[in-house]
Structure formats: C-alpha cells, structure tokens
Ligand SMILES: Cc1cc2nc3c(=O)[nH]c(=O)nc-3n(C[C@H](O)[C@H](O)[C@H](O)COP(=O)(O)OP(=O)(O)OC[C@H]3O[C@@H](n4cnc5c(N)ncnc54)[C@H](O)[C@@H]3O)c2cc1C
C-alpha cells in the first residue's frame with residue numbers, strides 16, 4: 011500500500027495535474043508524470059496480473075523496466091510494462107489474468 | 115543523405131550517459147542519447163527535472179546534483195530521444211564503402227521500431243538491484259527498495275501500511291533516510307549484513323576513511339539507527355501471504371540468533387546491493403568476466419571503457435559498480451576515447467583532456483573495496499534453499515536448478531534449455547546471477563567456470579507488428595523518429 | 598567389426614568413437630550401445646550446445662526431398678514410440694504439419710507433390726481445401742486457399758530430446774567426454790587415434806563423424822573434402838498466449854515454420870538466415886530477415902500482430918549443396934562413418950540415422966536406401 015506525501019496529495023486535489031483514467035473500468039485518479047504502475051499502486055492496486063505459469067498474483071517489483079511483473083493491458087494492448095508507460099487522460103488500464111488471448 | 119544517422123549513440127541517460135553525450139557533442143560530434151525513461155536522469159537522478167518532491171531535504175543534495183548535468187547536455191547540441199528502448203546493437207553484414215564498419219542499433223519508440231546507423235556506441239545502461247531470492251519474494255507487496263525509491267522520486271509515493279525494509283547496502287540506508295525526511299512509516303529494518311563481513315572488510319577500512327562517501331554515509335546511518343528500529347544479524351527471511359493464499363503480503367518472518375520472529379507487513383522492501391545491467395552488452399557480444407569482489411558478472415573493458423567489440427564502449431555502473439560520481443567521470447573518459455577513435459581528437463589530446471576526469475574517477479572509487487566487502491550478501495541470500503523461486507518469470511525453484519545439475523546440466527545455458535529458467539520476458543535479469551551461483555555451489559566450482567546466460571536480441575520484448583513493419587529506408591526512419 | 602569380448606578398461610579403448618554430441622552423435626551412440634558396443638562420444642562444447650539443442654523441434658515428413666522420404670517415414674515410426682526408445686517422451690506431440698497455399702497456383706504445386714509421392718508408394722501427404730484448412734487452423738488468414746497436410750507429423754522439445762538420447766546411451770554404457778574438440782584423426786594398424794585440443798588421445802577401431810557444422814574438418818583429416826556450407830537459421834519466440842493452434846504451420850511460397858508449444862509460447866522460424874561464426878561458436882542475427890519472417894506471420898496469422906517477441910536466436914548448422922545429408926561410410930578410409938550435413942531439417946531424422954549408422958558398423962549394411970547420401974557424390 012502506498013500513499014502520496016501530503017503536500018503532493020493536496021496539490022493533486024487542487025490542480026490540473028490530476029489525470030482521470032480507468033482500472034478495469036473503474037474510474038481512478040493519478041498524477042501527470044505517474045507511470046501506470048505507480049498510478050495503480052497509488053490507487054491501492056498492488057496486484058496487477060496473474061502469471062501465465064501458475065496463476066499466482068503479481069505486482070510491480072522493480073519499477074525500472076526489468077522484472078516484467080507489472081504487465082497490464084493498456085488501451086487494449088496486452089503485456090505492456092506498466093512502470094514504463096506514463097498514465098494519460100482517459101487511459102483504460104486492465105489487469106491481466108494468465109496467458110493473454112490472441113486477438114481473434 | 116549521410117551514411118550515418120549519428121556518429122555516436124549513447125544508450126542510457128543516467129550520470130554516465132548524460133556526461134558522455136554532453137562531452138562528445140560539445141566537441142562537435144553528432145550524438146544521440148537514447149533512453150528508455152521519459153525523463154533524463156537514470157536511476158539516481160530519476161525525474162530530477164520534474165519530481166513532485168520539491169522539499170530538497172527529502173531526496174538530499176546527492177540527488178539534486180543531477181540537475182547540474184542537464185544544462186551541459188542541452189548546450190552541447192546532443193539529440194536526446196527519451197522513451198526509446200534499445201533492443202539490439204550489431205554490425206550489419208556488409209562493410210561500408212568507406213572502410214568504416216557501421217553499427218546498427220535496433221530501437222523502439224511509441225510502438226514503432228527502427229534501425230539506426232552509427233559509428234560508435236557508448237552503453238551506459240547502469241545497474242539493477244541484485245536479485246534477492248527469498249521464499250515469497252514474488253508476492254504483491256514485496257518490492258525492491260530501489261523500486262520504492264523510484265516511486266518516491268517520480269510520484270511522491272511512500273508506503274502507507276506496516277512497512278518492513280530488509281537487506282544490506284548503502285541504498286537501503288539511503289532510502290530509509292529519505293523516508294525519514296519525508297515522514298514515511300517504517301516499522302523495522304532487518305539488517306542482513308553478515309557479522310563476519312566486518313572482519314573481512316576491516317583491512318580495507320583505511321581506503322574507505324579517505325572516501326568522499328564516508329562522512330555522508332556515517333551521518334545517514336546514525337540518523338537512521340537513532341530514529342528507527344534496526345534489527346541486525348538477520349540470517350533468514352521469508353515473506354508470507356494470507357494462510358493458504360498467495361494474493362498479497364501479510365507478514366515477514368526473520369531468523370535472528372537461531373530464533374524465528376514474525377512481523378506483520380503490508381509492504382516489504384528488499385535490497386542487497388546493485389549489479390551491472392549487462393543484458394545489452396552481453397547480447398552485443400561483449401566479453402564479460404566474473405568479479406569476485408562484487409560477486410557479479412561485468413563486461414570486460416579497458417581504462418577507457420572499450421569492450422571486446424570494436425566500436426562499442428561502456429561507461430558507468432553497467433561496466434561494474436562504482437556509483438554515480440564514478441559513472442559521470444567514466445562517461446567522460448569513454449566520450450574522449452570515442453572522439454579519438456572517430457578521428458576527431460588525437461591521442462595526446464585525449465590523454466591530456468582525460469587527466470582531471472581520471473583523477474576524479476579515482477577519488478570517486480576510493481573506499482569502494484571496503485563497501486563491496488562489507489556488503490557482500492550472505493550466501494543464504496544469494497544461493498537460496500530448494501523451495502525458493504529463483505526464476506520469477508517461469509517460476510523455477512532453486513531445487514529444480516539443483517536437480518538439473520544432477521541430471522548433467524553444467525551451466526546456466528543448459529539449465530535454461532532444460533528448465534526454461536531465464537527464458538521469460540525478463541531474460542534472466544532477475545535469475546541469472548542466482549542460477550550461476552546455485553550451479554557453482556552445487557558443482558563445487560567457481561561461478562567463473564560455470565558461466566552466464568548467452569543473451570540474444572531483442573534484449574527487451576518487441577511486438578511482432580513492430581518487427582514486421584521495421585522501416586528499411588532512411589526516409590521511413592525520419593518519419594518515425596525525427597519529428 | 599564385432600564388439601570384442603576381451604577385457605579392456607572401457608575408458609582406455611572403446612569400440613567406437615563418435616565425434617560430436619548433437620542428436621546424431623547421441624543417436625548413433627544409443628543404437629550402438631543397445632547392441633553392446635562400447636562407445637565414447639567426444640563433444641567439443643557440451644551435448645546439445647549447437648543445432649540439436651536450439652532448433653525448432655519440428656518433426657516433419659512433410660515436404661521432404663524424395664531421397665529422404667523413406668528415412669523420414671521410418672524415423673517417424675520411432676518418434677511415435679520415442680518413450681520406448683529413450684525412456685522420455687521428449688515433449689513429442691503429434692498434431693500434424695501443414696503447408697499453407699496462399700493461391701490456386703500454390704495449391705496446384707501441392708497436388709503435384711502428392712501425386713509424385715503416391716507414385717513412389719508414399720501416402721502420408723494429402724491436400725486439403727479451404728474449409729478443412731480452417732477447421733485445422735482456425736486462425737489462418739482469409740486469403741489462404743488450402744494446404745498440404747501430413748497428419749502424423751508433430752514437434753518435440755530439442756534440448757530435452759538430445760539430452761534424453763544422451764541419458765539413455767549413458768545408462769547403456771556410453772561414455773561422454775565434453776569440452777575437448779577433436780583436432781587430429783589418424784589411422785594405423787586398424788586403429789584410429791583421435792586427439793583433442795586439451796591434449797588427450799583416444800583410440801578405437803571405428804570412428805563416426807557426427808560433427809555437424811564442423812564435420813567437413815573431420816572429413817578433411819582423412820583427405821575427403823566436402824562442400825559443406827555453414828549456415829545460421831534464425832528463430833524467434835513470443836510471450837505465452839492462450840492456446841489457439843495445434844499443428845505446425847509452414848507456407849508453400851515463402852519460408853515459415855510456426856508452432857505453439859503447450860506452454861503457450863509461439864515459435865516462429867523457417868530457415869531465414871543470420872550469420873554463423875563457427876570458430877567462435879557464435880551467430881549474428883539479421884533483423885532485416887527476422888522482419889521478413891515477422892511480415893509472413895503478420896500476413897498469415899492476423900491475430901498474432903500484437904504478440905510480443907521475447908527472444909530470438911540462431912543455431913549453427915551444416916548445409917550441403919543438394920540440401921540432403923551425408924550418411925554412410927567414408928570414401929577414403931575404412932571404419933569411418935559420416936552422419937552430417939542435415940541442411941536445417943535433421944532433427945526429425947535423428948532417431949533413424951543413428952540406427953542406420955549402428956547397422957552399418959555392426960552388420961555392414963542397412964535396410965534403408967542410403968545411396969543418395971554417399972559422400973562420394975561431391976567428387977568432381
Ligand atoms: C533502482 C535504483 C536506484 C538507485 N538509486 C540510487 C541513489 O539514490 N543514489 C545512488 O547513489 N545510487 C543509486 N543507485 C545506484 C546507481 O546505479 C548509480 O548511482 C547511478 O545511477 C549509475 O549511473 P549510470 O549512469 O551508470 O546508470 P543509470 O543511472 O542506471 O542509468 C542507466 C539508464 O539507461 C537506461 N537504459 C538501460 N537499458 C536501456 C536500453 N536497453 N534502452 C534504453 N535505455 C536503457 C535506463 O533506463 C537508465 O535510465 C540506484 C540504482 C538502482 C538500480
């Protein structure tokens with residue numbers, strides 16, 4: 011579980027820095043400049059996928075693009091590294107369950 | 115149209131890459147700085163140009179030094195392409211007509227891939243946190259301390275529930291200190307530094323006493339120890355979820371003086387040092403060697419960072435851990451050597467210009483041996499017990515690796531073919547060092563003899579669509595990258 | 598030669614030395630040791646380090662050179678009982694192999710191929726039309742009109758397979774010596790002396806040359822030059838996706854091999870080449886060619902366009918000018934047998950060619966037609 015430092019939270023509530031996006035269809039709020047992974051953690055989502063191997067839950071681990079545990083579906087494209095993509099207004103982020111279906 | 119898109123490409127915009135690109139471009143070379151992140155800074159100076167954490171005392175003066183590297187980069191005229199992932203560096207088959215063999219860089223940006231032709235590449239890909247394989251390290255809620263620091267720098271996020279930090283090394287203490295300044299909650303720090311390391315490190319203390327890190331480091335550690343619960347001599351660790359569940363972290367179990375203790379935890383931050391991020395260098399074919407003191411693989415380089423591959427050099431922590439200041443100077447040295455190789459400056463000019471940088475590099479490296487020795491992680495945390503997952507992607511345990519050794523696999527590449535460890539998207543970044551050491555111990559030989567994964571491009575996954583649409587002409591490339 | 602009964606420590610004098618620990622070397626060793634022959638395999642790196650450990654695992658009769666068809670059919674029978682042979686299923690699964698026709702003209706080629714095989718008495722290949730193609734491969738692109746199919750074909754896991762052959766051979770008494778390249782081969786008084794780079798010497802009455810992409814160097818030692826070309830076929834593999842295809846798919850008009858493993862990863866290859874640097878055990882990928890391969894998949898499997906490629910690699914392989922291997926006795930020296938030059942499709946032939954080599958060594962002949970593979974065919 012993560013929270014914003016108070017002054018940043020205050021600024022966020024006041025200002026145009028806030029970005030509205032969705033997590034599995036639910037409305038959520040992030041700060042411009044947040045990565046998708048950070049935005050998920052800030053919204054209380056610690057697990058963002060289940061592994062395709064055993065189905066175990068995983069969440070961001072390295073935040074620097076090397077562990078691939080932050081994989082999510084962003085605007086319909088699967089297997090994207092949440093920690094390497096910046097959240098943007100209206101973005102649809104979906105958590106990922108197991109092996110991705112190919113688009114048929 | 116010129117044969118080369120740029121004379122020099124620098125991969126990585128941390129201190130090493132920033133300094134290298136700025137120096138090379140300021141001497142007239144055409145330079146492009148390629149970096150995966152949206153903003154320059156690398157790991158230490160992550161988001162330094164736009165962090166929301168504006169209270170300077172939180173991240174500390176070492177962090178804010180990074181801002182000073184931005185001006186020279188801007189003024190130098192080097193192109194900076196953020197958000198660009200480099201997935202391959204190679205020489206195409208044919209030699210160029212003018213006798214120079216160009217290098218081709220495969221990169222990917224905004225969902226499009228392209229090849230870029232350059233004459234020299236400086237890899238400044240930095241470090242990554244050393245894998246910390248303990249039971250339960252895959253649970254959501256368990257993160258690297260470096261990862262938590264990225265969250266702080268880029269988003270002003272700190273842990274909110276019960277928080278435990280565990281491990282060893284300067285970065286762990288730095289993060290604890292930064293959290294203190296920020297008023298974040300830390301329930302306990304579990305120090306895994308092995309007691310006997312002090313004995314080994316003591317003879318190296320005189321070097322450390324001259325180190326620029328000494329003063330800062332001591333103050334930081336004393337601050338943390340005064341204000342937080344630090345539990346030392348931790349010899350075993352385990353992260354646990356809810357009983358029977360694997361959904362998220364619930365508690366941390368540690369062993370101290372032979373007895374187990376349990377702490378409730380929502381967040382566990384692990385750290386036991388950093389090691390070179392060598393995937394790109396390895397996949398480019400650069401020779402590497404096992405560094406016994408730092409207990410990691412590092413690409414082989416000469417005093418200028420030149421690797422075994424002509425036209426490819428390395429600078430910064432990607433060539434061996436030396437820290438941010440050392441990275442900066444190594445970047446400048448690599449840039450000078452590249453300028454010399456490209457015929458822009460003579461040998462003497464290079465050597466002369468290098469004098470102050472080399473002196474600064476030596477200063478920055480003073481005392482390193484002491485830190486390396488003191489913070490060598492205990493074997494139990496490098497070579498885990500059978501039931502611990504070592505390969506997070508394919509969920510392969512240490513026991514499975516040992517079993518493969520008994521079946522006749524003598525090195526990581528066979529274990530990989532046999533078990534699929536290291537075959538997932540992280541391409542061995544989080545299991546490679548562990549697999550090498552597990553096999554070495556199991557066989558009773560040195561890690562150097564066991565070897566490391568042979569890595570192949572793409573070093574970062576790319577989509578089939580990107581590959582299929584790989585632009586082949588200069589005009590295609592311009593369309594994708596130069597607007 | 599017959600396996601001698603006289604006691605000699607096996608470590609000192611095997612009956613047969615096999616040079617090369619790929620699938621072909623391991624298979625020869627296995628079949629020989631099944632007949633009580635004492636074998637020593639000398640491998641310069643480690644078993645399955647090269648083509649045999651990194652190939653696409655395609656177990657295919659489909660589309661083979663007619664000279665290879667009898668061997669391929671016989672090998673297929675062994676694949677379907679591979680567990681009995683090596684005590685491991687080698688990950689072998691048989692869901693057929695399919696060669697897609699993208700136009701009526703290509704489909705006509707397929708019909709001609711089936712007619713040619715039928716005339717020779719082989720019936721394993723057949724042509725299917727639009728609808729059946731779609732029931733076999735629902736994800737295939739709309740423009741494909743039909744396909745050539747071999748239903749008994751399949752795929753296995755290469756490293757595991759080669760390792761299984763090695764393990765079984767060891768269980769039957771074969772010894773493996775890894776890490777020393779054979780540098781010299783000489784024959785005196787009916788005994789071969791084989792020297793390795795690390796200074797060791799071994800002797801045996803019979804030698805098998807199964808040195809893959811380096812086999813020409815062994816042949817050159819006995820004055821038998823062969824026009825072997827060293828090539829580096831490339832492969833790439835995706836992250837796991839939900840299972841959507843069972844057979845292995847190739848194309849008629851372009852290079853492709855496309856298959857999904859049970860774990861969900863999709864392997865893409867088909868023979869596009871990188872560059873091999875055999876003296877350094879190294880290959881270099883050519884991404885313009887990888888891109889061509891990706892383009893083919895883009896065209897044939899629209900659903901794959903967003904798939905992520907997590908790795909690519911190449912293996913070092915021997916190719917002969919006529920694309921078929923060299924199998925059988927040396928033309929210059931007695932008691933030397935070749936088994937190399939499989940030209941990027943030798944994995945499927947592994948089980949049978951080892952048996953053929955064992956037949957030749959222990960009985961002087963084999964029941965399969967190997968004349969087309971004689972090394973002498975290259976002599977000017
Ligand atoms: C998570 C983390 C946090 C750290 N925090 C601190 C700290 O606070 N203080 C401290 O003193 N030290 C810290 N370190 C240690 C750090 O390694 C050095 O201090 C310093 O950052 C090294 O500088 P560098 O220029 O060598 O590499 P880095 O600063 O690591 O920069 C490397 C850059 O290369 C980029 N890159 C890597 N591969 C590719 C690729 N294939 N394509 C495109 N771009 C690529 C990375 O995204 C990164 O921006 C940290 C290390 C890590 C791993």
Ligand SMILES: Cc1cc2nc3c(=O)[nH]c(=O)nc-3n(C[C@H](O)[C@H](O)[C@H](O)COP(=O)(O)OP(=O)(O)OC[C@H]3O[C@@H](n4cnc5c(N)ncnc54)[C@H](O)[C@@H]3O)c2cc1C
Nearest residue numbers: 617619621641649652653655779809912939942943944945
């Ligand atoms: C990428 C790729 C994909 C392929 N896909 C398929 C497929 O789908 N289906 C199929 O049927 N075939 C396929 N093939 C072909 C198949 O892999 C090969 O034909 C087959 O593995 C050859 O086996 P081998 O034992 O002859 O050679 P190798 O496996 O290369 O073994 C030869 C061994 O000899 C050793 N050696 C060489 N010189 C010496 C020496 N002097 N001393 C000691 N040891 C020596 C080498 O180190 C090597 O290990 C593919 C090949 C590649 C590269």
Ligand code: FES
Nearest residue numbers: 073077078080093
């Ligand atoms: S959190 Fe590790 S790759 Fe994103």
